Amino acid sequence: PEHRPLYGKHVLITAGPTHEPIDPVRYIANRSSGRQGFAIAAAAANAGARVTLVAGPVTLATPHGVDRIDVESAREMDAAVKNALPVDVAIMVAAVADWRTRDFIAEKMKKRGSAPPALRLMENPDILASVAAGTKRPGLLIGFAAETQDVLENAKMKRKRKGVDWIVANDVSGDVMGGDRNRVNIVTEAGVETLDDMPKADVARALIERVADALADKVND
Ligand code: C5P
Numbered sequence: 001p002e003h004r005p006l007y008g009k010h011v012l013i014t015a016g017p018t019h020e021p022i023d024p025v026r027y028i029a030n031r032s033s034g035r036q037g038f039a040i041a042a043a044a045a046n047a048g049a050r051v052t053l054v055a056g057p058v059t060l061a062t063p064h065g066v067d068r069i070d071v072e073s074a075r076e077m078d079a080a081v082k083n084a085l086p087v088d089v090a091i092m093v094a095a096v097a098d099w100r101t102r103d104f105i106a107e108k109m110k111k112r113g114s115a116p117p118a119l120r121l122m123e124n125p126d127i128l129a130s131v132a133a134g135t136k137r138p139g140l141l142i143g144f145a146a147e148t149q150d151v152l153e154n155a156k157m158k159r160k161r162k163g164v165d166w167i168v169a170n171d172v173s174g175d176v177m178g179g180d181r182n183r184v185n186i187v188t189e190a191g192v193e194t195l196d197d198m199p200k201a202d203v204a205r206a207l208i209e210r211v212a213d214a215l216a217d218k219v220n221d
Contacts, residue, residue: 003048004047004048005047005048005209005212005215005216006044006047006048006049006208006211006212006215007047007048007049008048009048009049009050009088009089009215010049010050010051010052010086010087010088010089011041011044011049011050011051011052011087011088011089011090011091011211012051012052012054012081012084012085012087012089012090012091012138013037013040013041013044013051013052013053013054013090013091013092013093014037014053014054014055014056014077014081014091014092014093014094014096014127015032015034015036015037015038015040015041015053015054015055015056015058015093015094016032016033016034016037016055016056016057016058016060016094016095017029017030017031017032017034017056017057017058017094017095017096017097018030018056018057018071018072018073018074018076018077018094018095018096018097018124019056019057019072019073019097020073020074020097020099020100020101020124021072021073021101021104022101022104022105022109022119023104023105023106023107023108023109024106024107024108025108026109028097028099028100028101028119028121029097030095030096030097030098031095031177031178032056032058032094032095032177033058033060033177033178034055034056034058034060035060035178035180035200036093036144036182036200036203036204037053037055037091037093037094038053038055038058038060038063039200039201039203039204040091040093040204040207040208041053041063041066042063042064042066042201042204043201043204043205043207043208044089044091044208044211045063045064045065045066046065046208047208047212049089050067051063051065051066051067052066052067052069052084052087053066053067053068053069054069054071054077054080054081054084054094055068055069055070055071056071056072056077056094056095056096057070057072069084073097073100074096074097074100074124074125074127075100075124075125077094077096077127078125078127078130081127081131082131082134085131085134085136085138086136086138087138088138088139088140088215089138089139089140089141089142089211089215090131090138090140090141090142091142091144091207091211092127092128092131092141092142092143092144093144094127095146096124096126096127097124098123098124099121099122099123099124100121100122100124101119101120101121101122102120102121102122103120126162128141128143128162128164129161129162129163132162132163132164133163139215139218140165140166140211140214140215141163141164141165141166142164142165142166142167142168142207142211143158143159143162143164143166143167143168144167144168144169144170145158145167145168145169145170146169146170146172147169147170147171147172148171148172148173149173151169151170151171151185152169152185152187152192154169155167155169155185155187155192156187156192159187159188165188165189166186166187166188167186167187168184168185168186168187168207169184169185169187170182170183170184170185171183180199180200181197181198181199181200182197182198182199182200182203183195183196183197183198184203184207186207186210193210
């Protein structure tokens, strides 16, 4: 039916940051409130989808009708995502930390007396790229890109490099982080659609509308 366009579809969404522990009290993270990802989960559930939301550490309430799996680190997020596959659509909104420390320190590091510690970092798994390359790749795979410069050029390159269908790109040089509003560009094979600046809930509804249209087009092919 028209008002439940994603009925019967399983949509996987990642949201929020990941925390990469340094010692029991410290971590590395990217800035992310999780609000845009949670809004997309709510919009997908409203559209009738079964929604699995893999959430990093955020303080947001679970949207109605959404199955939420809480994780802390990128490796935990990776495992939860792989465990949720196969799905019809995956929308990876999480701001995954690119690096974690090589060695977790089991006891709280003391600052007294010693020089500041050097952190040795190593790369985290790229969850989106590995889902794109995997055997259970969703029929529609969407990544996000937060950039502070050359937003569209970077998004177009990222779409190809990661092997995803769409990249939703936003300019985070302003006050998007943690805020209520967002202005995004949806980069697909066909081109770029730039949406107006609007509340994150409206961005979410617009994106889910386009997801529903894309799935309907596939069925009618
Ligand atoms: O490469 P970059 O971090 O800019 O890519 C952003 C996109 O890739 C987002 O969709 C994000 O959720 C996803 N990503 C991921 N795993 C990573 C890094 C990014 O899934 N380790």
